[in-house]
Amino acid sequence: MSAKVCLLGYKAVCLQALLLQIFVSTSPTALGFRWNDDLQKVVKFGDGFLEKPEDVCVDKKGTFYTVTRDGWVKRKHRHGPWENWKKLGGNSLLGVAMSNDGHLLICDANQGLIKVSEKGWKLLSSKVNGKKIRFADDVIQASDGPIYFSDVSTKYGLSDWTYDVLEGKPHGRLLKYNPYTGHTSIHLNHLSFPNGVALSRKQDFLVVCETWKFRCLKHWLKGKLKGNTSIFVDNLPGGPDNINLAPDGSFWIALLKLRTSGTKELVLEGVEGKAMVVKVNEDGKIIRKLDDSSGKVLAFVTSALEFEGHLYLGNLNSTFIGRLNLNKNT
Known part of the structure; x- marks a missing residue:
């Protein structure tokens, strides 16, 4: 047996050990959650027109926006059909959010932070401290101007993200873009696969999701605790x-791969299988859960947005956004 084969075998064992350390856990049922299959009641919003819509947002007029894996920004006016709005190209468009001036903010995993308007699109940020942003993921803008967006990993990108999971090290960070100066800075560092980002209602703190630690962090932006970071919700x-x-x-919060007693599902089959979203109050307590236990309608969900009594669900394995009437169907 060659030294190269021995080395590869050693690496495989190490990777398996890392995976077990990261993922071995109790199941959702053991954590006290019962399946309800409420997500099987969704209406297929934009069915056939939306290719793997990762995220969704809506403006003050009720116009919906999403990005698809075929490189399009698509929108739907309140009383109109879905339409192709802007073609950005590529297959790496991820998180979306409305900007304070009514335009669209998009994280392109490969390029960075983008702003889209009727006139076209502009790359706002592609580097921080002179180095390229490798994996821009989700974005939100505060009412006083700063734009916060997650950079999943400084070492790996969208095409090889599984290596970041296997390595199990905190390569991620939360970035802050100043729209007045055009400067991008590192707001939080050493995060483990930081994904979704959201501001609180008072915008005194933000929440950032650490996907494969099955938790979300709470970072204070204002008040006596300004600058402090703590666990917001753990053991999801x-x-x-x-x-x-x-x-x-x-x-x-949209949940990806559900916790199991092993890890091969993630490596061999990806994150599909069973869909779940949870609603968490300001104290980090889960107060509601919706799921599709068999993946019959939604195999997994990547985002959940509430608007006018309905929940809109993004995902990466279908051609629609799920729309659920929260008052009627659950």
């Missing part, structure tokens, strides 16, 4: 992806 029944503020001040 799945890896938190995107997070959105709900009208009542709580948060909707």
Whole structure:
């Protein structure tokens, strides 16, 4: 047996050990969650027109926006059909949010932070401290101007993100873009696969999801605790992806791979299988759960946005956004 083969075998054992350390856990049922299959009641919003819509946002007029894996920004006016709005190209468009001036902010995993308007699109940020942003993921803008967006890893990108999970080290960070100066800075460093980002109702703190630690962090932006970071919610029944503020001040969190007693599902089959979203109050307590236990309609969910009594669900394995009537169907 060659030295190269021995080395590869050693690396495989090390990677397996790392995976077991990261993922071995109790199941959602063991954590006290019962399946309800409420997500099987979704209406397929934009069915056939939206290619793997990762995220969704809505403006003050009720116009919906999403990005798809075929490189399009698509939108739907309140009383109109879905339409192709702007073609950005590529297959790396991820998180979306409305800017304070009514335009669209997008994280392109490969390029960085983008702003889109009727006139076209502009790359706002592609580097920090002179180095390229490798994996821009989700974004939110505060009312006083700063734009916060997650950079999943400084070492790996969208095409090889699984290596970041296997390595199990905190390569991620939360970046802050100043729209007045055009400067991008590192706001939080050494995060473990930071994904979704959301501001609280008072915007005195933000929440950032650490997907494969199955938790979300709370970082204070104002008040006596300004600058402090603590665990907001821990031991989630799945890896938190995107997070959105709900009208009542709580948060909707989309969960990716549900926790199991092993790890091969993630490596061999990806994150598909069973969908779940949870609603968490301002104190980090889960107050509601919705799921599709068999993946019959939604195999997994990447984002959950509440608007006018409905929950809109992004995902990366279908051609629609799920729309669930929260008052009627659950």
